Amino acid sequence: MTKTLGLNIVVIIFALGTATAVAQQKPDPRVADLVHAGKIRVGLFPPQYIKDSKTVELRSVWVEVARALAGRIGVELITLERPTPPAAVECLNGDECDVIFLPLDARAANVGNFSFPFIQLEYTLLVPAGSPISAIPDADRPGVHIAAVRNHSSTMTLSRILKQAELVYADTPDPAFDLLRSGRADVMASTRNALLEFSNKLPGSRVLEDYYGANLNRVVVPKGRAEWLAYVNEFVEETKASGLIQKAIDSVGPRGITVAPPGNSN
Numbered sequence: 001m002t003k004t005l006g007l008n009i010v011v012i013i014f015a016l017g018t019a020t021a022v023a024q025q026k027p028d029p030r031v032a033d034l035v036h037a038g039k040i041r042v043g044l045f046p047p048q049y050i051k052d053s054k055t056v057e058l059r060s061v062w063v064e065v066a067r068a069l070a071g072r073i074g075v076e077l078i079t080l081e082r083p084t085p086p087a088a089v090e091c092l093n094g095d096e097c098d099v100i101f102l103p104l105d106a107r108a109a110n111v112g113n114f115s116f117p118f119i120q121l122e123y124t125l126l127v128p129a130g131s132p133i134s135a136i137p138d139a140d141r142p143g144v145h146i147a148a149v150r151n152h153s154s155t156m157t158l159s160r161i162l163k164q165a166e167l168v169y170a171d172t173p174d175p176a177f178d179l180l181r182s183g184r185a186d187v188m189a190s191t192r193n194a195l196l197e198f199s200n201k202l203p204g205s206r207v208l209e210d211y212y213g214a215n216l217n218r219v220v221v222p223k224g225r226a227e228w229l230a231y232v233n234e235f236v237e238e239t240k241a242s243g244l245i246q247k248a249i250d251s252v253g254p255r256g257i258t259v260a261p262p263g264n265s266n
Contacts, residue, residue, distance in 0.1 A: 030227035031073050034098065039076040042066040043088040043097035046173050047194040049081070050254070061119060061257065062101050062217075064248035065239065069099075069219075072235055083172055085151050092222060099232070103153050103215045104266075111223055115232045117216035117260035118245055121191040123154040124211040128180065129204025131187070136212050139187050140165045147176045147185035154190050157213040177201070191215060192256035207256075216260055237262065 027035040034040050044066075049058040058079055070077035080097055082088040085107055091097035093111040104114045125146070127133045139146060144165040148155040149172060159167060168185045170176035177198045179185040188195065192207060199205045219236065221228040239245050245259050 027074070028231060030231040034073055034075055034228075037075070039078050040066075040070050040073060041078045041080055041096065041098045042069075043080045043082050043091040043100040045082045045084055045088045047191070047197070047254070048101060049079075050197075059252045060254060061245065061248040061252060064252060065101075065118060065219075065245065066099075068239060068244060068248075069232070069235055073231075084149075085153075092220060095222070098221070099228075100220045101217050102220050103217055105153055105156070107151065107153075108220050112220035113223060113225065113229050115219040115221070115229060116236045116264045117218050118236045118240060119217045119249075119257050120260045120265075121193055121215040121217065121257045122211035123157055123189065123213040123215065124192050124195060125208045126180065126188040126190070126195040126199055126202075127186075127206050127208065128202060129206075131206070133187060133208070135208060136210050144187065145179075145185045147179035147188040149173055149176050149190065152190070153215050154213070158189050161212060173198075193254035196256045197254060216265055 044058065044062060048062040049060045051058055058081075063079065066079065067077050080091060082091055085102060088097070088100045088102070089108045089111060092100050092108065100108070100112070102108050102112075102114075103117075108114075125133070125136060125139055133139050140162055142164045145168045146158070146162075146165050148158065148167050148169060150169045155167065155169075168179055170179060173190060173194055176188060176190070180188040181202055188198065190198075192211065195207045199207050219232045221232060240259055240262060249257060249259070
């Protein structure tokens with residue numbers, strides 16, 4: 001009898017273990033359509049990635065978060081490079097992208113729903129060697145030209161607070177930096193992480209310590225996809241709590257960004 005009982009217990013344990021394994025492998029119904037497609041398409045724009053010159057592989061915390069999301073769902077990650085934020089929004093609106101990354105603002109408000117934030121980026125200024133500008137207020141003077149990327153959140157925030165300085169626009173970060181490097185602008189505005197990278201290319205330049213705002217970056221899913229948004233919010237909170245995002249920042253960067261606080265910070 002004892003022998004039979006022991007055998008029955010083993011069978012029950014094996015059955016429970018098998019049932020658990022099957023349950024764990026069952027796709028989450030909230031993202032069943034992505035599982036069925038076998039991929040998730042993530043739109044990225046500069047400076048959300050750096051491309052390795054040899055391998056052409058994209059690297060950044062945004063890429064790692066996208067990779068972790070694809071891994072959690074159990075699908076292939078497809079990264080789609082777009083030149084500007086509006087182009088990324090159009091990618092989402094045109095059903096070419098499944099998700100993009102943006103702060104909570106008007107650019108994607110009509111086409112997307114925003115997750116809890118996962119990283120935050122300070123908006124600040126890059127000044128060339130010898131510049132008398134040492135703090136943000138010093139730049140808001142008559143005759144000061146500030147290079148900025150058109151339609152970037154850092155630019156829109158700055159445009160609301162400037163009273164005397166003039167913005168000089170470029171469509172993407174590299175041409176904006178060229179405005180500063182060539183002397184056609186006195187200062188460059190962007191996120192701290194982007195400016196730290198550009199400062200390496202301009203000897204003697206400085207990224208200011210203070211800042212005029214911050215970008216709380218979020219995952220944006222298409223409008224009407226409440227089930228995707230719930231899944232992504234759960235994922236975002238897990239990655240913040242587990243240290244995954246901090247490890248991604250430490251390993252692939254960029255410098256100058258931090259993990260967003262828990263929950264839905266403004």
